[in-house]
Amino acid sequence: MTQNLPAADAIEPLSQIIHDLNERFGTDFSEEDRVVIAHLVQKLTGDPALATSVQVNTPKNARLTFDHVVTKHLQDMVDTNFKFYKRVTDDQAFTRSFLDWFFEHVQARLKGAE
Helix, strand or coil, rough: CCCCCCHHHHHHHHHHHHCCCCCCCCCCCCHHHHHHHHHHHHHCCCCCCHHHHHHCCCCHHHHHHHHHHHHHHHHHHHHHHHHHHHHHHHHHHHHHHHHHHHHHHHHHHHHHCC
């Protein structure tokens, strides 16, 4: 089975956020986790409701849609990648920082797809 790999330009920002989060929170996210995040980015940027919300709403309102969609996708990961899910959701400060960055990243990608 062939996996869809993230675009090369998406790898550097994801590697940077992994590094920043590890430094700031003392986490141990790896390059394997970067791939998980890249696949999550693909799912989110491919979500029609989120794409529409980002295009037509204020960032504050688009964030509400993002929070709903990302929560759904994170919940889907409980069975397939519980370790990643647990690390992302265990610490509220970490979760907020990660999701803030993640929203900015996904929003920028969706707006760039116009």
